[in-house]
Amino acid sequence: MASAVAQTKNDQPHQARNWAVLSPSKFLAYLMVALGAIVFFLPVLYMLSSSLKQSNDIFKIPFQWIPSPFVPENYTDAMKIAPFGRYFLNSLIVGVCTTLLNVFFAALTGYGFAKYSFWGKNFLFIAILSTLMIPFQAIMVPLFIIVRGFGWLNTYLGLVIPWAISAFGVFLMRQFILSIPNELLDAARIDGDSEFGIFWHVILPLSKPPLVTLAIFTFLDSWNNLLWPLIIITKPEMRTVSLGLTEFQTLHGTAYNLLMAGSTIATIPILISFIFLQRYFIRGVVLSGLKG
Amino acid sequence: MTITTAALKKKGLNIYTKQRLWGFSFVLPAFIFFAIFAFYPMISAFFISFTDYNLMNDPKYVGLENYARMLSDARFKIMINNTLGFVMGSTIPTILLSLGLALVLQRKFIGRDLVRTLYFLPIVFSGVVVSIVWRLLYHPFGLINTLLSPIIQDSPRWITSGDTAPWALIILNVWQSVGFYMVIFIAGLQNIPDDFYDAARVDGANPTQSFWYITLPLLKPTTLLVVVISIINFFQTFTYQYVMTKGGPSDATNVISLYIYLNAFQYQYMGYASAMSIIMFIFIMILTLIQFWFVRTEDITYV
Numbered sequence: 001m002a003s004a005v006a007q008t009k010n011d012q013p014h015q016a017r018n019w020a021v022l023s024p025s026k027f028l029a030y031l032m033v034a035l036g037a038i039v040f041f042l043p044v045l046y047m048l049s050s051s052l053k054q055s056n057d058i059f060k061i062p063f064q065w066i067p068s069p070f071v072p073e074n075y076t077d078a079m080k081i082a083p084f085g086r087y088f089l090n091s092l093i094v095g096v097c098t099t100l101l102n103v104f105f106a107a108l109t110g111y112g113f114a115k116y117s118f119w120g121k122n123f124l125f126i127a128i129l130s131t132l133m134i135p136f137q138a139i140m141v142p143l144f145i146i147v148r149g150f151g152w153l154n155t156y157l158g159l160v161i162p163w164a165i166s167a168f169g170v171f172l173m174r175q176f177i178l179s180i181p182n183e184l185l186d187a188a189r190i191d192g193d194s195e196f197g198i199f200w201h202v203i204l205p206l207s208k209p210p211l212v213t214l215a216i217f218t219f220l221d222s223w224n225n226l227l228w229p230l231i232i233i234t235k236p237e238m239r240t241v242s243l244g245l246t247e248f249q250t251l252h253g254t255a256y257n258l259l260m261a262g263s264t265i266a267t268i269p270i271l272i273s274f275i276f277l278q279r280y281f282i283r284g285v286v287l288s289g290l291k292g
Numbered sequence: 293m294t295i296t297t298a299a300l301k302k303k304g305l306n307i308y309t310k311q312r313l314w315g316f317s318f319v320l321p322a323f324i325f326f327a328i329f330a331f332y333p334m335i336s337a338f339f340i341s342f343t344d345y346n347l348m349n350d351p352k353y354v355g356l357e358n359y360a361r362m363l364s365d366a367r368f369k370i371m372i373n374n375t376l377g378f379v380m381g382s383t384i385p386t387i388l389l390s391l392g393l394a395l396v397l398q399r400k401f402i403g404r405d406l407v408r409t410l411y412f413l414p415i416v417f418s419g420v421v422v423s424i425v426w427r428l429l430y431h432p433f434g435l436i437n438t439l440l441s442p443i444i445q446d447s448p449r450w451i452t453s454g455d456t457a458p459w460a461l462i463i464l465n466v467w468q469s470v471g472f473y474m475v476i477f478i479a480g481l482q483n484i485p486d487d488f489y490d491a492a493r494v495d496g497a498n499p500t501q502s503f504w505y506i507t508l509p510l511l512k513p514t515t516l517l518v519v520v521i522s523i524i525n526f527f528q529t530f531t532y533q534y535v536m537t538k539g540g541p542s543d544a545t546n547v548i549s550l551y552i553y554l555n556a557f558q559y560q561y562m563g564y565a566s567a568m569s570i571i572m573f574i575f576i577m578i579l580t581l582i583q584f585w586f587v588r589t590e591d592i593t594y595v
Binding site for chain 2 (some may be wrong): 046195
């Protein structure tokens with residue numbers, strides 16, 4: 001698995017020779033793929049464009065990609081109708097907390113499984129791994145009952161804690177930490193580092209690449225999650241962006257320009273992080289191919 | 293930390309026992325977490341599935357009634373049909389498209405990275421956002437019908453008609469999923485060692501032969517893996533249906549996840565919802581076991 005990750009960055013030298021023989025059919029294939037990419041991008045452009053239009057310009061024929069008049073007020077209007085700022089803040093708090101917990105516990109648990117031997121280790125590892133087989137829908141009713149029992153309905157705790165550790169993250173980190181040489185740990189031990197100190201000073205810094213990938217995907221999942229907030233959040237001020245947007249659509253389903261503005265707001269942080277961290281996004285997909 | 297060490301030494305624990313305790317204590321929080329938030333709920337769901345339960349009253353044991361009800365529930369059959377239709381309708385085009393794209397996009401050409409990015413981009417959008425945007429795209433006077441109007445006389449009604457709505461959701465799903473599987477295919481292609489192609493070329497094979505006799509057979513594990521993952525993912529589809537169509541018109545796009553949600557949290561049939569979720573769990577479990585098995589075979593390198 002680690003090798004698959006390492007290799008995504010490299011390009012295959014054997015492909016280079018295909019350059020010389022660009023037949024018409026190949027050229028056609030490239031052209032179609034490139035045109036397809038533009039078609040794939042149109043919905044995103046459509047969202048942006050419609051978010052800046054007057055509501056009756058959205059269905060205007062012929063269709064205008066560049067809004068005229070330009071109505072950036074849609075964004076402030078949308079914010080007036082629904083507290084997107086608050087939703088945004090909620091999602092951010094939930095996303096950041098979930099991500100930090102996941103990163104810490106995935107690394108710690110992965111470290112325990114990779115570098116120590118203790119009684120019942122394999123059993124515990126397989127038990128944790130087996131939770132990957134549980135679809136969320138299968139446990140959402142009892143999970144709701146548990147969270148209600150803890151008094152966590154309509155709270156950040158309720159939104160964060162059930163997602164604090166992912167079996168996939170544990171698996172990912174165990175695989176990675178296995179490849180860290182034991183000599184490094186022993187050296188730290190000789191220097192008088194405690195076992196947790198080794199985790200903190202040696203393992204965590206070395207595990208940065210997979211942790212960044214895990215962090216991105218955890219944040220993305222948290223930010224985009226709809227079903228769980230839908231179940232446990234009833235107070236408007238506790239809504240996440242996904243839930244807030246869904247409720248907004250239920251109430252103002254035909255205010256398309258405002259809906260598009262809200263959708264754009266909901267997408268901005270993800271889009272910005274994607275632009276800067278694209279490499280990690282793609283690496284994460286390759287890894288999560290193992291997750292499903 | 294030295295205090296702990298000293299304390300342990302006093303108790304007479306040797307270094308190996310200490311190490312074991314450390315290792316155990318590192319994995320213990322996670323195990324407790326999964327016990328509370330995964331194992332217990334799973335067992336609990338199993339028990340609830342044999343009861344009549346809503347949040348107002350205590351659960352009442354009803355035996356296999358909830359399971360029997362699935363067999364007689366005409367709506368449940370519709371959900372199963374719709375879900376399987378969505379899964380099959382999405383999986384086949386998604387895989388063909390993502391494989392085709394991977395084959396083209398693994399080669400170097402000007403602007404390749406941009407093209408890859410554009411195909412990948414839909415993944416990062418939330419299901420809610422794309423559902424809202426595509427609802428507008430599918431509007432009777434939306435962009436899609438505007439673009440189609442010169443070609444097609446009768447504009448499709450997309451999500452407002454029971455005949456076209458399932459396809460509308462499949463198209464949306466394929467659009468959002470292709471980039472994901474494309475990346476997995478590209479990684480699979482890059483795992484095939486160059487030596488194989490070099491050897492084939494020395495033996496006089498042309499690119500087409502290389503493709504049929506090297507690329508495709510060696511891509512088989514990746515393809516099987518992608519098929520299983522996509523089935524698992526698509527089977528659990530919820531957000532598009534909830535946000536875009538609410539399962540309508542008249543259940544035409546209602547799927548099993550949405551039906552479980554509705555039964556549990558709208559109709560208050562938590563027992564029935566749990567019974568359905570147990571069936572869903574068994575289905576996903578079998579698929580995941582197949583996936584684990586593929587991953588294991590995947591790990592074998594070709595060299």
